[in-house]
Amino acid sequence: MIDEQTWRKFIQYVDGNHDTAIERLSELVRIPTVADPITPNPALDECAQFIRSWLQRIGVHDARVVTPEVNPLVTGSLGNDPGKPTVLIYSHMDVQAAGPETDWETPPFEPVIKENRLYGRGSGDNKGQFIAHLLAIEAYQQLGIPLPVNIRFLYDGGEEIGSGDFARFVEQSTGALAADYAFTSDGPAHESWRPTMVLGGRGIVYLKIRLRTINRSTHSQYAPVLPNAAWRMLQILNSMRDPETGRVTVDGFYDDVREPDRADLSLLGAIPSPIENLREQLAPDPFPDISSDEYYRRLLMEPVLNIAGFAAGDLTGNQTVVPGHVEVKLEALLVPDQDPQRITELLKIHLESWGIGSSDIEIMFTMKPSRTPPDHPMVGPLTDAMRRVWDTEPVVMNRFASYSPYYLFDQLGMPGFYIAYAQPDQSNHAPNENLDLTWFRNGILTSIAVLDQFGRHGEVRNQ
Amino acid sequence: MIDEQTWRKFIQYVDGNHDTAIERLSELVRIPTVADPITPNPALDECAQFIRSWLQRIGVHDARVVTPEVNPLVTGSLGNDPGKPTVLIYSHMDVQAAGPETDWETPPFEPVIKENRLYGRGSGDNKGQFIAHLLAIEAYQQLGIPLPVNIRFLYDGGEEIGSGDFARFVEQSTGALAADYAFTSDGPAHESWRPTMVLGGRGIVYLKIRLRTINRSTHSQYAPVLPNAAWRMLQILNSMRDPETGRVTVDGFYDDVREPDRADLSLLGAIPSPIENLREQLAPDPFPDISSDEYYRRLLMEPVLNIAGFAAGDLTGNQTVVPGHVEVKLEALLVPDQDPQRITELLKIHLESWGIGSSDIEIMFTMKPSRTPPDHPMVGPLTDAMRRVWDTEPVVMNRFASYSPYYLFDQLGMPGFYIAYAQPDQSNHAPNENLDLTWFRNGILTSIAVLDQFGRHGEVRNQ
Numbered sequence: 062m063i064d065e066q067t068w069r070k071f072i073q074y075v076d077g078n079h080d081t082a083i084e085r086l087s088e089l090v091r092i093p094t095v096a097d098p099i100t101p102n103p104a105l106d107e108c109a110q111f112i113r114s115w116l117q118r119i120g121v122h123d124a125r126v127v128t129p130e131v132n133p134l135v136t137g138s139l140g141n142d143p144g145k146p147t148v149l150i151y152s153h154m155d156v157q158a159a160g161p162e163t164d165w166e167t168p169p170f171e172p173v174i175k176e177n178r179l180y181g182r183g184s185g186d187n188k189g190q191f192i193a194h195l196l197a198i199e200a201y202q203q204l205g206i207p208l209p210v211n212i213r214f215l216y217d218g219g220e221e222i223g224s225g226d227f228a229r230f231v232e233q234s235t236g237a238l239a240a241d242y243a244f245t246s247d248g249p250a251h252e253s254w255r256p257t258m259v260l261g262g263r264g265i266v267y268l269k270i271r272l273r274t275i276n277r278s279t280h281s282q283y284a285p286v287l288p289n290a291a292w293r294m295l296q297i298l299n300s301m302r303d304p305e306t307g308r309v310t311v312d313g314f315y316d317d318v319r320e321p322d323r324a325d326l327s328l329l330g331a332i333p334s335p336i337e338n339l340r341e342q343l344a345p346d347p348f349p350d351i352s353s354d355e356y357y358r359r360l361l362m363e364p365v366l367n368i369a370g371f372a373a374g375d376l377t378g379n380q381t382v383v384p385g386h387v388e389v390k391l392e393a394l395l396v397p398d399q400d401p402q403r404i405t406e407l408l409k410i411h412l413e414s415w416g417i418g419s420s421d422i423e424i425m426f427t428m429k430p431s432r433t434p435p436d437h438p439m440v441g442p443l444t445d446a447m448r449r450v451w452d453t454e455p456v457v458m459n460r461f462a463s464y465s466p467y468y469l470f471d472q473l474g475m476p477g478f479y480i481a482y483a484q485p486d487q488s489n490h491a492p493n494e495n496l497d498l499t500w501f502r503n504g505i506l507t508s509i510a511v512l513d514q515f516g517r518h519g520e521v522r523n524q
Numbered sequence: 525m526i527d528e529q530t531w532r533k534f535i536q537y538v539d540g541n542h543d544t545a546i547e548r549l550s551e552l553v554r555i556p557t558v559a560d561p562i563t564p565n566p567a568l569d570e571c572a573q574f575i576r577s578w579l580q581r582i583g584v585h586d587a588r589v590v591t592p593e594v595n596p597l598v599t600g601s602l603g604n605d606p607g608k609p610t611v612l613i614y615s616h617m618d619v620q621a622a623g624p625e626t627d628w629e630t631p632p633f634e635p636v637i638k639e640n641r642l643y644g645r646g647s648g649d650n651k652g653q654f655i656a657h658l659l660a661i662e663a664y665q666q667l668g669i670p671l672p673v674n675i676r677f678l679y680d681g682g683e684e685i686g687s688g689d690f691a692r693f694v695e696q697s698t699g700a701l702a703a704d705y706a707f708t709s710d711g712p713a714h715e716s717w718r719p720t721m722v723l724g725g726r727g728i729v730y731l732k733i734r735l736r737t738i739n740r741s742t743h744s745q746y747a748p749v750l751p752n753a754a755w756r757m758l759q760i761l762n763s764m765r766d767p768e769t770g771r772v773t774v775d776g777f778y779d780d781v782r783e784p785d786r787a788d789l790s791l792l793g794a795i796p797s798p799i800e801n802l803r804e805q806l807a808p809d810p811f812p813d814i815s816s817d818e819y820y821r822r823l824l825m826e827p828v829l830n831i832a833g834f835a836a837g838d839l840t841g842n843q844t845v846v847p848g849h850v851e852v853k854l855e856a857l858l859v860p861d862q863d864p865q866r867i868t869e870l871l872k873i874h875l876e877s878w879g880i881g882s883s884d885i886e887i888m889f890t891m892k893p894s895r896t897p898p899d900h901p902m903v904g905p906l907t908d909a910m911r912r913v914w915d916t917e918p919v920v921m922n923r924f925a926s927y928s929p930y931y932l933f934d935q936l937g938m939p940g941f942y943i944a945y946a947q948p949d950q951s952n953h954a955p956n957e958n959l960d961l962t963w964f965r966n967g968i969l970t971s972i973a974v975l976d977q978f979g980r981h982g983e984v985r986n987q
Contacts, residue, residue, distance in 0.1 A: 263745070267842065275806040281855050282726070282925040284830035285770070285822040287808050291831040295758050296767040304759040307748070343738040343848075345750050346879075359748040367747035368754040369845050370837030376851050379730065379888055381926070382832050385806075388839050392744050416809075425842055462745040463844070 062445060063513050067206065074200050075505050082196050082505065083179065083498065087172040089188045090181035096132050096155035096219045105218045108154045109133040112216050119198055121214065129229040132218030136237050139198070140211035146519040147211040148512070149240035149475060151466050152191030153220030153247070156183035157490045164492035178495040185483035185496040187220070190246040190504060193482055197508030209516020213240045217466065220247075223426060224465035231469050242439065242515060243470040243477040246504060249489050250481040251456040252342075253333035256447040256507070259479040260440070261460040262467035264395030264430030266404050267369075269423040270412065272297070275385035278374065283383055290387040291373035297415045298389070302366050309366045309393075311411045314404065319397045321362045321459070324436035328457050329354045329361075361459040364399060367392040390425075396460065401427035429468035432460060433476045442518045443478055446510035450503050480507060525908060526976050530669065537663050538968050545659050545968065546642065546961065550635040552651040553644035559595050559618035559682045568681045571617045572596040575679050582661055584677065592692040595681030599700045602661070603674035609982040610674040611975070612703035612938060614929050615654030616683030616710070619646035620953045627955035641958040648946035650683070652959040653709040653967060656945055660971030672979020676703045680929065683710075686889060687928035694932050705902065705978060706933040706940040709967060712952050713944040714919040715805075716796035719910040719970070722942040723903070724923040725930035727858030727893030729867050730832075732886040733875065735760070738848035741837065746846055753850040754836035760878045761852070765829050772829045772856075774874045782861045784825045784922070787899035791920050792817045792824075824922040827862060830855040853888075859923065864890035892931035895923060896939045905981045906941055909973035913966050943970060 092108045109126045116124035116137045124137035159169035159182045167173040169182040201208050215238060217227045250257040274288035301311050334353035369392050374384035393404050405424055412422060447455040470477035482504030484497040555571045572589045579587035579600045587600035622632035622645045630636040632645040664671050678701060680690045713720040737751035764774050797816035833853035837845055856867050868887055875885060910918040933940035945967030947960040
């Protein structure tokens with residue numbers, strides 16, 4: 062760890078430059094970088110140029126903007142010392158759409174500071190989090206302390222829409238990204254307000270199924286003789302999952318599941334119990350009758366089949382009708398080492414056995430699961446860094462939601478570490494998104510300490 | 525039956541007055557009598573006055589308009605000869621809403637004649653059918669032939685919205701309606717284009733169920749631990765019906781079912797096979813693998829539980845979400861002697877055992893089933909009348925769809941006979957509703973022959 066005296070200098074520097082940091086963040090929040098899968102948004106180019114200039118200012122001579130498909134990426138490298146480990150710092154420039162402006166108390170792209178929080182779309186997801194890395198590097202430079210690592214930068218212009226451009230860039234050229242570790246900051250921290258590190262992400266197969274039993278919905282007087290698409294879909298869905306255990310009953314679904322090992326399981330007990338928060342926030346009924354450990358084991362380590370939508374007939378009137386058509390959206394949420402392609406095939410085989418042909422199954426998107434081993438030798442040093450900044454015990458969790466960059470890190474052959482710098486109530490993806498400025502400051506300090514730890518424990522990089 | 529010479533006179537009169545009949549129908553179609561359960565529609569009053577004037581013209585001295593709640597009824601009586609049977613002629617003045625005018629080839633309330641059909645909302649349902657009765661009475665009067673029956677008239681202003689005003693009138697005073705038989709003409713004929721008589725109607729319990737498992741839909745990362753409202757509703761619905769047999773598995777559901785007797789069953793073989801029409805019109809998949817007899821037995825005599833609507837989550841986007849809320853519309857379609865009140869209770873008991881309380885069950889409407897015995901002594905004479913007019917074998921069917929007036933006839937203690945005067949492709953309740961003018965003419969002749977048969981077989985009225 063950084064010695065006490067140097068650490069105090071870093072703190073002094075970061076606190077002394079707090080206002081400038083906030084100004085920079087404000088400049089970025091003003092750029093409405095909502096990505097679209099098809100239509101390029103000029104705001105993303107503006108943001109990419111902003112980042113490129115910043116990188117150049119801190120000495121990244123090969124900073125460049127590339128656009129593999131629709132949305133730009135920014136890449137660049139700092140340092141090339143073979144004696145130091147190399148860290149890929151991943152960030153994303155794009156933001157979620159603001160939604161109806163009337164749901165916002167302040168304009169979404171006009172940063173406003175209230176009660177030590179900066180409000181605005183992208184403040185927490187991901188702009189405040191990614192400039193924390195840049196501000197940390199500036200701290201090293203301004204204090205004349207050599208950077209302990211080589212850095213490869215990657216700024217993604219389409220994380221909120223699935224990181225397709227990043228994936229294509231990885232396919233086309235991976236040289237620019239070669240590194241020992243991937244590091245990123247995103248999302249809100251665990252609901253317990255403890256600093257949080259996430260290791261890996263879930264895979265997913267997201268699909269839409271259509272079923273037609275009669276060529277138009279018809280009067281319900283025919284209900285005794287004509288096949289109702291809703292009843293039939295119910296039967297099909299019930300053939301896919303045991304209602305008592307929730308276990309998926311599609312043949313082969315669990316074949317490739319990598320069972321959590323001792324390291325995975327060892328994390329569970331240390332995650333603060335969700336029960337109180339669940340009761341308050343979501344009031345589930347029935348309330349899950351499980352221990353905190355078991356809750357997190359299922360949440361983080363169990364594959365599942367989820368119905369995300371079901372529509373048949375009509376709910377607006379008093380129609381007496383046999384629905385002839387039904388549409389269902391399903392999500393197979395995967396864990397290592399389930400392969401989305403294989404799961405897609407298994408689902409198709411199952412559905413076909415019930416008469417649903419390929420043309421009625423639309424695979425909307427898929428994502429591979431990924432895993433960073435919880436006993437990776439960098440986990441300890443990184444949590445030490447977090448503990449020092451926040452002065453509390455961090456939460457370390459395995460895979461949780463689906464996060465495209467993670468499987469791409471896997472593909473690039475590097476373990477990924479994800480530390481959240483936004484507080485739990487940042488209103489992620491929602492109106493009135495905001496970033497607590499103390500968490501922002503702690504994010505900068507964490508980045509400083511994390512870079513130091515990567516450098517200090519460089520000896521583990523070839524393990 | 526009417527002797528051949530008189531019958532020729534009737535035909536001559538009806539054909540000689542065809543144009544006047546069409547004019548009268550056109551006048552009625554121009555009145556947009558769409559009923560609303562809450563807001564009175566002045567067009568219904570206008571129509572009621574039109575009918576009252578007509579009744580007065582043919583000698584109904586007690587014709588009056590009553591409005592038990594929102595929509596008017598017209599009542600009146602013609603004849604009081606204790607030697608003749610009395611027939612209640614039921615009709616409804618209201619029509620279905622026209623829907624988007626752009627779906628119509630001609631304006632819905634502006635009658636247009638094309639290829640021997642009169643187009644316009646209400647032409648077939650029910651205006652052309654009910655004036656056929658009045659035109660038949662005029663034929664008797666103009667030819668100087670005494671009416672063979674006493675007649676009680678009832679014109680309903682709200683059949684399309686459940687005949688609530690008629691039901692209230694029945695509760696308040698039944699004297700005006702006392703009769704030996706009820707007779708009505710409504711709906712399209714059987715798809716085989718044969719003249720059709722229907723005996724009784726289905727009962728129904730139409731309800732909406734809401735289920736909430738978490739107080740808001742949440743990210744699907746929680747799918748392994750939080751109760752998904754859609755999965756839970758699937759489980760509940762599956763507990764209510766055997767998917768293989770379609771049999772309802774709610775305790776007690778079949779307890780009161782009056783099994784079809786020999787007379788009921790004897791009708792089935794004579795109904796033309798639905799198979800060809802089904803294949804063409806609805807192309808059900810799977811195609812019901814049953815005989816025509818069995819098809820009609822189920823269609824006409826089996827209670828069933830139908831899902832009329834199911835909505836959970838959202839189908840418009842790519843949301844990864846655990847739906848916390850689901851809404852389902854169910855119909856229990858009943859047969860004699862199932863009681864909608866008791867079935868409602870049984871459904872509530874079942875749903876409650878799955879944790880769905882009364883406040884989440886909304887009974888939208890109910891209707892009692894009704895039955896006219898197929899071996900009633902008037903069935904033969906009435907089908908003879910139909911056979912004479914159409915020169916083909918009529919279709920006689922038991923209860924089919926739910927039709928409020930039928931259970932009210934039951935309540936008034938009179939067997940109901942329903943003969944359709946509109947051709948099968950009248951576009952009932954749909955855009956471009958129309959009435960084939962030959963079917964209209966045959967309807968008038970059928971009314972003449974039916975009144976004669978009721979009078980001629982008056983001896984059966986006390987059976």
